[in-house]
Amino acid sequence: MKPTLTVRQTLNNVAGLRKAVAALTEQDVYVGIPADHTNREGAQGISNAELGYIHEFGAPANNLPARAALLPGIRAIQDDAAALLKDAAASALAGKPGAVETALNKIGLLGQNSVRARFVDNDWAPLSDRTLDYQPLKKDDTGAVMTDKKGNPQRKKSRRERGNINPLLDSGQLRKAYTYVLRQRQGSMVIK
Structure with a gap:
C-alpha cells in the first residue's frame, strides 16, 4: 500500500464571526416618540412625549383614563420581531451583516405601524x-x-x-409622532 497524503485547508473565520456578532449587538431599535418629534403644532407647554406618557398610563387626578397605544402595540409584534431577529442573526453569521440593519428597520416599521393602528382599533374608554x-x-x-x-x-x-x-384622534399629531429610530450602542458587547 502506498502512503497517501491528505491536505486540508482550514479557514479561520474568527474575524468574520466577531464582525457578525458586532453587527448583531451594535444597534438598537426604539419605537416611541423620539426627541425630535416632541413638539406639537400650535401648542405651547406640553410636548408629544409628555402627552403620550399621560395617555399611556392615564392621569386619575385629572380624570383621564389610560389609553395605551405604545405598550400594546409593541406586544402585538413581539413574535414577528423575534422571527426577524432570528433570521438576521443567521444571515449575519453566514457573512451578511447588513441583514441586521434591514431587520431592525423592518421591526421599527412594524412597531410604528402597530402603535399607530391602536389609535383606530382599540378598546379605550x-x-x-x-x-x-x-x-x-x-x-x-x-x-x-x-x-x-x-x-x-x-x-x-x-x-x-x-x-x-x-379618543386621541382630533388632529392626529400624537399618532404621527410615534415612529422609530435606530441608535448605536454606546459600548459594544463584543471584546475586540
Whole structure:
C-alpha cells in the first residue's frame, strides 16, 4: 500500500464571526416618540412625549383614563420581531451583516405601524360628553379670538358635530409622532 497524503485547508473565520456578532449587538431599535418629534403644532407647554406618557398610563387626578397605544402595540409584534431577529442573526453569521440593519428597520416599521393602528382599533374608554360637546374658540392667524358682528366670540364645531368621537384622534399629531429610530450602542458587547 502506498502512503497517501491528505491536505486540508482550514479557514479561520474568527474575524468574520466577531464582525457578525458586532453587527448583531451594535444597534438598537426604539419605537416611541423620539426627541425630535416632541413638539406639537400650535401648542405651547406640553410636548408629544409628555402627552403620550399621560395617555399611556392615564392621569386619575385629572380624570383621564389610560389609553395605551405604545405598550400594546409593541406586544402585538413581539413574535414577528423575534422571527426577524432570528433570521438576521443567521444571515449575519453566514457573512451578511447588513441583514441586521434591514431587520431592525423592518421591526421599527412594524412597531410604528402597530402603535399607530391602536389609535383606530382599540378598546379605550370613550370620551366624556363634556369633551364631545366642547366648542373651542375660533382664532385668527395671530391667535386672537374671532368675534361676530355683535362682538360675541365665535366657536368651532364640537367633536360630536364633526363626527370625531374617537379618543386621541382630533388632529392626529400624537399618532404621527410615534415612529422609530435606530441608535448605536454606546459600548459594544463584543471584546475586540
